Each structure stands twice: as structure tokens, then as C-alpha cells.
Amino acid sequence: MEAKAQARFVRVTPQKARRVVDVVRGKRAEEAVAVLRFAPQAAAETVRKVVESAIANARVKADQASEAFDESKLVVLEAYVDEGPTLKRFRPRAQGRAARILKRTSHITVVVGEAESNGAAKAAAGTKGRTR
Numbered sequence: 001m002e003a004k005a006q007a008r009f010v011r012v013t014p015q016k017a018r019r020v021v022d023v024v025r026g027k028r029a030e031e032a033v034a035v036l037r038f039a040p041q042a043a044a045e046t047v048r049k050v051v052e053s054a055i056a057n058a059r060v061k062a063d064q065a066s067e068a069f070d071e072s073k074l075v076v077l078e079a080y081v082d083e084g085p086t087l088k089r090f091r092p093r094a095q096g097r098a099a100r101i102l103k104r105t106s107h108i109t110v111v112v113g114e115a116e117s118n119g120a121a122k123a124a125a126g127t128k129g130r131t132r
Contacts, residue, residue: 001067002077002113003058007050009084010043013104017043017081021108029055029074029112047108051076054112078111 010017020043024032029051036048055074062069084105090098 001058001061001065002111003054003061004109004111005050005054005057006110007046007053007108010046010106010108011103012043012046012106014081014083014106016041017047017106017108020044020047021079021081021110024051024076025079027076028072028115029076030072032076047079047110050108050110051079051112054110058112073114074112075115076110077113078109080109082107082109 020036020039020041023039024035024047027035032051033048033055036044036051055071058074059069059071084107086105087103089101089103091101093099
């Protein structure tokens with residue numbers, strides 16, 4: 001059973017958030033939370049909360065469907081960061097000029113589900129486009 005969680009309009013640049021999300025994609029959900037808890041990046045806290053929310057959503061879906069729920073079987077199937085709206089601000093500069101400051105936002109999405117019985121899905125998730 002798959003469950004999804006999103007954090008929208010997060011005030012972190014998508015480029016910085018993608019660095020964190022790439023670390024946990026394809027990992028077991030419990031392992032992903034543990035890695036994010038000790039990651040030094042500022043975006044790691046937000047991504048950890050989204051992963052924990054996806055786990056909680058999976059638990060609720062399993063309860064509603066009267067299915068057995070085992071958190072240790074959950075895997076981060078999908079994790080991606082989309083660009084949100086950019087806040088535009090101005091800062092005074094030399095000689096009476098103004099410079100535009102772009103404050104970027106992100107939409108962070110995580111999908112967790114039970115691991116496939118064959119290892120093909122995990123292997124495909126972990127390659128990130130590499131062939132070796």
C-alpha cells in the first residue's frame with residue numbers, strides 16, 4: 001500500500017532540497033528518518049517531517065483498509081522536489097540602484113510503500129541514471 005505526503009511552499013531552494021532528497025530515495029523508511037535526523041543540511045528537518053508524515057499516512061490507510069501494518073517493510077518509493085513560487089524582493093545597492101533578491105520556495109513530495117519482492121525496483125531507484 002502506497003502513501004504520499006507533501007510539504008508545499010517550503011522556504012528552501014529546490015536545488016538545496018534535492019541534495020537531501022537524493023540521499024533518501026530508495027532507502028527503507030526507518031533508515032531514511034535516521035539518516036535525515038543527523039544530516040547537517042537545513043532542509044533535512046523538513047524532508048524528515050515529510051517522510052514521517054508519509055509513514056503516518058500509510059499507517060492510517062492500512063487501518064482504514066483493515067490490513068496489517070509493518071513499518072519496517074516501508075520503502076521510500078518516490079521522493080522529489082518541485083519548484084514553488086518565487087518571492088521577489090528588492091535590496092538597495094550603491095549609487096541609488098536596487099537589486100532584485102529571489103527567495104525561492106519548494107514543494108517536497110515523498111511516496112512510501114511496501115518493497116517489491118524482487119530487487120529490481122530498489123536497484124532501479126538507487127541508480128539515479130548511472131549504468132555502472
